[in-house]
Amino acid sequence: MTVETESLTEYILVEYRWVVVITVLLPLSLLWKIWSTFRNYVVFKLSSAPKMHEKKVSYVQKQIRTWLKGDRSTRLCTARPSWQNMSFRQSTYKKTFTKIKINLVDILEIDDKNMTVRCEPLVTMGQLSRTLEPLGLALAVVPELDQLTVGGLVMGTGVETSSHVHGLFQNICLQYELVLADGSLITCSKDENSDLFYAVPWSYGTFGFLTSVVIKVIPAKKYVRLQYHPHTKLSELADHFRQESLKENPHQFVEAVMFSKEAGVLMTGDMVDEVGNDGQLNPIGKWYAEWFFTQVESHLLRNSSVIEYIPLRDYYHRHTKSLFWELQDIIPFGNNILFRYLFGWLMPPEVSLLKLTQPDAVGKLYDRSHVIQDMLVPIEHLEKAVNVFHKAIEVYPMWLCPFKVFNNPGQLKIKTTEDSQMFVDIGVYGVPKAKGFETVSSTRHIEKFVVEHNGFQMLYADTYTSKEEFRQMFDHTLYDKVRDSLQYCSEAFPEIYGKVNRAVRK
């Protein structure tokens, strides 16, 4: 192919990807949603999952024993193909590792006396919020994309707008059940095998295979009373953001979306049972509703500090329908009123199908000129971080979400003697506009800033940190100790860095 035809093909594949998305992916996504909702409903109602759980765990153990009997020349990972997961990085190691099938997709038990839910690792956030809602319950932290799994959020991490109160997803998990590399089944909690319990989060499947998790639930109400506070000065927004995140009795939900370096909207919310007369009901989950982030932007443009009442589940999944703001690049007219009324009920396409059918040209384009990164920095550095991000990449909207890191053992070690420290997650998803942007060097620049400011990088996307920087970012003291104490662990699993660093993972 000549250079001209190649770039024309690339242009067509990128610009007209929506044709395939609309005609093939949306109908397939709908069939998949109908089937999985029906299947999960039936299994949950029949209560057959708890009986099957032991059998399925034995099968995981059997696969590991088979590997133990062999020459153990390959390492282990889950058999979930890369295209099925939400991680943006390519799990290239899946081509060479021995893949362990973990077909554990069910909610096992809801205990409304102890306020816990026990579920298998492939249970998704959408599945949990749908099941808990009619019971008047919710997870204390609901990472907002429907397809995120409990396993991925435990082994990686999960953050949401209630994290300034409850911490990260792992902080609402009370017990893990794992199959280790020696084939044994173990449970751990803060009182039992506590080293393993604290080392599991952020370990990316490098201790063993998670087979169930007990998670804390809270009482839920019907709506979220959400107040929008537009700001046109970064310093004012940052002060307000810190004040709302750090105050003694904070709102249950705090989030901000920046639409430029200076201007953004802070949102504070609380669960309520009724729609009050100080605001209007806004059912943002309806099929015809405008994308949430553009609704937020309209409050900035009107400079109006309004109150709205949003149905709770609509609130939890407010960024699902537009995949934050990523879908505007894939279906440019997805937020058009006509499209919404005619086809909004089909949205969004499944992320897994988007990954599966992503043409090489689109992959290359995302590598070259698209950023998907979340950087976590102590909240006092918010303005500085926004300025650094603006200079290096300049992507808007920019997501700001406060979260608490507790002073617990593990990879996220904070540099304070206090019980906890408040951080902010800065999420950039989109096409960079900064002059001189180059994927590796610009990402390295912000990674350096994050390391120097005692922050952390979320690892679902690519990291380019050196091993030394990575170990400086994530405390490996407990991690190394636990790996050394577990038989066959180092043979079976690479270190975290070996799985997440783009240059190192094979």
Ligand SMILES: Cc1cc2nc3c(=O)[nH]c(=O)nc-3n(C[C@H](O)[C@H](O)[C@H](O)COP(=O)(O)OP(=O)(O)OC[C@H]3O[C@@H](n4cnc5c(N)ncnc54)[C@H](O)[C@@H]3O)c2cc1C
């Ligand atoms: C055949 C069909 C007909 C429909 N007709 C109508 C209708 O007449 N009126 C109407 O209001 N809606 C209609 N819808 C849309 C439906 O109400 C919404 O999709 C609703 O969010 C589905 O929730 P669920 O729990 O059933 O499904 P889920 O499987 O939980 O969700 C379906 C998809 O919508 C996303 N989603 C779920 N909840 C939200 C939310 N609150 N905000 C943003 N995204 C969300 C999820 O990410 C998921 O991908 C229709 C949908 C279908 C499939």
Ligand SMILES: NC(=O)C1=CN([C@@H]2O[C@H](COP(=O)(O)OP(=O)(O)OC[C@H]3O[C@@H](n4cnc5c(N)ncnc54)[C@H](OP(=O)(O)O)[C@@H]3O)[C@@H](O)[C@H]2O)C=CC1
């Ligand atoms: N709001 C938020 O907090 C958001 C979070 N994310 C990120 O997305 C990722 C979650 O995506 P998801 O598709 O659910 O998960 P993934 O399948 O991407 O899994 C993430 C990691 O967890 C490991 N893992 C998953 N299940 C198990 C298990 N049962 N036993 C052992 N290891 C396991 C995987 O190991 P292996 O490599 O062996 O498969 C992988 O390294 C997380 O990293 C999360 O931080 C993304 C968007 C939003």
Ligand SMILES: CC(C)=CCC[C@@H](C)[C@H]1CC[C@H]2C3=C(CC[C@]12C)[C@@]1(C)CC[C@H](O)C[C@@H]1CC3
């Ligand atoms: C809130 C936090 C912490 C993170 C949000 C991250 C999401 C915006 C990304 C997670 C997976 C990403 C993927 C895409 C867009 C951005 C995410 C949803 C694509 C849909 C972009 C188009 C590609 O062809 C496929 C991508 C799959 C993963």
